[in-house]
Amino acid sequence: MYSFSEITDPVAEKVKETWIKYLSMEYRFAARMRNAPESFLKKLFAVSSDPSIISFAGGLPDSNLIDVAGIRDSAACVLEEEGREALQYTTTEGYLPLREFIAERYRNRLGIAASAENIRIVNGSQQCLDIIGKIFIEKNDRIGIERPGYLGAIEAFSLYEPVIKSVDMNESGPDMEGFEKLVTDDKIKFFYGIPNFQNPTGRSYSYDARKQIGGIVGGSGSLFYEDDAFGELAFDLKPRMPVNKFAPENVITSGSFSKTVAPGMRIGWIMAPPEIISVFDTAKQAADLHSNFLCQKILDQYLRNNDYDAHLKRVVSVYHDNCMLMQDLLDDMTVAGITHTSPEGGMFMTAGLPKGLSSMKLFEDGIKNGVAVLPGIPFYAGDGGDDMIRLNFSNTSEENIKEGMNRLSEIL
Amino acid sequence: MYSFSEITDPVAEKVKETWIKYLSMEYRFAARMRNAPESFLKKLFAVSSDPSIISFAGGLPDSNLIDVAGIRDSAACVLEEEGREALQYTTTEGYLPLREFIAERYRNRLGIAASAENIRIVNGSQQCLDIIGKIFIEKNDRIGIERPGYLGAIEAFSLYEPVIKSVDMNESGPDMEGFEKLVTDDKIKFFYGIPNFQNPTGRSYSYDARKQIGGIVGGSGSLFYEDDAFGELAFDLKPRMPVNKFAPENVITSGSFSKTVAPGMRIGWIMAPPEIISVFDTAKQAADLHSNFLCQKILDQYLRNNDYDAHLKRVVSVYHDNCMLMQDLLDDMTVAGITHTSPEGGMFMTAGLPKGLSSMKLFEDGIKNGVAVLPGIPFYAGDGGDDMIRLNFSNTSEENIKEGMNRLSEIL
Numbered sequence: 001m002y003s004f005s006e007i008t009d010p011v012a013e014k015v016k017e018t019w020i021k022y023l024s025m026e027y028r029f030a031a032r033m034r035n036a037p038e039s040f041l042k043k044l045f046a047v048s049s050d051p052s053i054i055s056f057a058g059g060l061p062d063s064n065l066i067d068v069a070g071i072r073d074s075a076a077c078v079l080e081e082e083g084r085e086a087l088q089y090t091t092t093e094g095y096l097p098l099r100e101f102i103a104e105r106y107r108n109r110l111g112i113a114a115s116a117e118n119i120r121i122v123n124g125s126q127q128c129l130d131i132i133g134k135i136f137i138e139k140n141d142r143i144g145i146e147r148p149g150y151l152g153a154i155e156a157f158s159l160y161e162p163v164i165k166s167v168d169m170n171e172s173g174p175d176m177e178g179f180e181k182l183v184t185d186d187k188i189k190f191f192y193g194i195p196n197f198q199n200p201t202g203r204s205y206s207y208d209a210r211k212q213i214g215g216i217v218g219g220s221g222s223l224f225y226e227d228d229a230f231g232e233l234a235f236d237l238k239p240r241m242p243v244n245k246f247a248p249e250n251v252i253t254s255g256s257f258s259k260t261v262a263p264g265m266r267i268g269w270i271m272a273p274p275e276i277i278s279v280f281d282t283a284k285q286a287a288d289l290h291s292n293f294l295c296q297k298i299l300d301q302y303l304r305n306n307d308y309d310a311h312l313k314r315v316v317s318v319y320h321d322n323c324m325l326m327q328d329l330l331d332d333m334t335v336a337g338i339t340h341t342s343p344e345g346g347m348f349m350t351a352g353l354p355k356g357l358s359s360m361k362l363f364e365d366g367i368k369n370g371v372a373v374l375p376g377i378p379f380y381a382g383d384g385g386d387d388m389i390r391l392n393f394s395n396t397s398e399e400n401i402k403e404g405m406n407r408l409s410e411i412l
Numbered sequence: 413m414y415s416f417s418e419i420t421d422p423v424a425e426k427v428k429e430t431w432i433k434y435l436s437m438e439y440r441f442a443a444r445m446r447n448a449p450e451s452f453l454k455k456l457f458a459v460s461s462d463p464s465i466i467s468f469a470g471g472l473p474d475s476n477l478i479d480v481a482g483i484r485d486s487a488a489c490v491l492e493e494e495g496r497e498a499l500q501y502t503t504t505e506g507y508l509p510l511r512e513f514i515a516e517r518y519r520n521r522l523g524i525a526a527s528a529e530n531i532r533i534v535n536g537s538q539q540c541l542d543i544i545g546k547i548f549i550e551k552n553d554r555i556g557i558e559r560p561g562y563l564g565a566i567e568a569f570s571l572y573e574p575v576i577k578s579v580d581m582n583e584s585g586p587d588m589e590g591f592e593k594l595v596t597d598d599k600i601k602f603f604y605g606i607p608n609f610q611n612p613t614g615r616s617y618s619y620d621a622r623k624q625i626g627g628i629v630g631g632s633g634s635l636f637y638e639d640d641a642f643g644e645l646a647f648d649l650k651p652r653m654p655v656n657k658f659a660p661e662n663v664i665t666s667g668s669f670s671k672t673v674a675p676g677m678r679i680g681w682i683m684a685p686p687e688i689i690s691v692f693d694t695a696k697q698a699a700d701l702h703s704n705f706l707c708q709k710i711l712d713q714y715l716r717n718n719d720y721d722a723h724l725k726r727v728v729s730v731y732h733d734n735c736m737l738m739q740d741l742l743d744d745m746t747v748a749g750i751t752h753t754s755p756e757g758g759m760f761m762t763a764g765l766p767k768g769l770s771s772m773k774l775f776e777d778g779i780k781n782g783v784a785v786l787p788g789i790p791f792y793a794g795d796g797g798d799d800m801i802r803l804n805f806s807n808t809s810e811e812n813i814k815e816g817m818n819r820l821s822e823i824l
Contacts, residue, residue: 026687027688028633029547029548031550032550033546033547060500060501061500063496068496071491071495071499075487075488076484079480079483079484080484084478084480086676087478087674087675087677089472090676122700123703124701126699126701127700134444134571135441135442136440137442138443138444141442155694156698189440221440223439262706263499263705264502264704265704266701266702273439275438275439276439279441283445285567286564286568287699288534288542289564291535291678292676292677292678292704294674294677295707
């Protein structure tokens, strides 16, 4: 997918060596593993562990905004009152009260006719990507994704060897002509998209785009996979109309508590029509029997005993301030020819680079100058992405944004 | 794989209907999902929730033996001292101190040259089955398994569409001639087995069998997948020599804390050569980024602050007593022509049925008479298994074993 040729640090070199070693077939791995794009994340974690580097390259929520005390109280309560049950095996579907909480929130917040029957608990919404890939994709099946699109989705789907067709992610959503062609001509199994505050661009689909997408997939053989990991992080705290509303039979929705409560518990969910849920259960059971029950109980307890909306308000307020500051500082750099998106929520934005500047070069120069950005390359299923970077504004501070942008400015 | 034709209860009927519905291709699922054996577990959970039924059909450890107080203290400590870190994202590999604990125990207990570098944390060892399936199995690849073999493995591997070759599980291990043929003639990618207190039979491989298997796979293109979920549950508390010791380059080992500490935390591990671990990481990251970090920390804290061996001794003592009692009562039934295995550890045994008695029939009659047993059928990758049942002796009591065996005896 992309090349390591320009990377010179020891971590990436080690990854490369391992890669080459197993291609020599000492072990007879399945061919699908050869198509897997090697992940930037290993490299990123190596970078992010260096305290002298200010990193906008990661994708973490702010640790300081996690309500540790609230979760601690919930954990104590669960282990005091129902520890024996919480520590035992449970059903594949997930904890019913937690699924009911999620369904109720869908009904109240978005007016979706959700029920616990259509909702399953997974290990963070990343697991939905893997399982949906498994239950739908056969080798050479066509699927669609935004360009640029979420790298974790590209990685997960790639292992099922689809042909990935991508459609430009414009300011108001995917290029609609391109999208329609994928459904009518390419007969894609599904299109994966993030309508709210997309990763990496931070862009959102317009109301019209959502409605049009619903109209196109509704009654077709294709599905829209609506990843809503960031929907609760709208700066104005207002819900956006989900594509689900326009074509519930043809939409798979995933959500996550990783960005709103705590990633370390690995609790996300899927919502889908019952026929899909039934097949999903078979794959989920084979994958790991069920998700961590203790944390499902702790999370359920936490959500019921705390003011979730007030918590979200606190989180969103910080991210909003960070995002605005970062945008302002990027605007000051326009002399260098840099552009940026203007997210209305979420955790990320992208910046377009001046002509002739490679994102990989910027990444490497950035590391030397104490600031990490994420090259756009892994967000492209095909070629592209070397002319942009992703910037994270959630896991940082006013001070670090100022100093980090300053360091970036020096390079540019 | 097996048929629902004889099942008449509503739960199974519902599953059957759903199955038929999605085969009508309203949704375009991948073909692999059509090959998936529908699981008995849904049915089992329905049964096990009826308090009037004494169940030997499940596979749960005894809830009363879970050290809830110890885990509660560890959870409080982790959330007090390092909650912010434990609730954040972490690396795919898993918590290093926990991996070091596992490695150290391998070194001390089994004399294996294990290191944290070769060990990864997963969501219960079931996840190893899925990921190893994903990284090794291409459609129509041959793999091997014991006959009877663990149904969760058959389910997980089936989704990657292999040809599953099975070899009789005899008293001292898999039929060795059959095993050797799988490696030399069929060139299987791997053979999956449980050398210690196998699920379902409770049987163990002899020392010689382990050594022979090591000799056969060593240097071959095939691997031995050594699932050691039950190794710590030896009634005599003595370690058995792992196959790993005889052919470390050709053995993948998985282990689990589900049977020894608590299943609800979903913490297991894989140990494998570095080249395999590197590819495993790619698949694990795509599957769910990483396993629940909070529980990894709690478990690590628990293992370090408590006497793990004393805890195991308590657990094993109860299981041993239960197993002996169940065997004695089965022996009393010999008039009915029933036979049974004689486990030296673990949680399960199998009973052979008198000629002409179907395990499905016994299951259904058992439910009517207030006792649940598990038919042998799902433990067979091909035909077979209707002449045996699996009996669980871990999640029950002396009283229930007596009454349950009595009810079973009435039917026979």
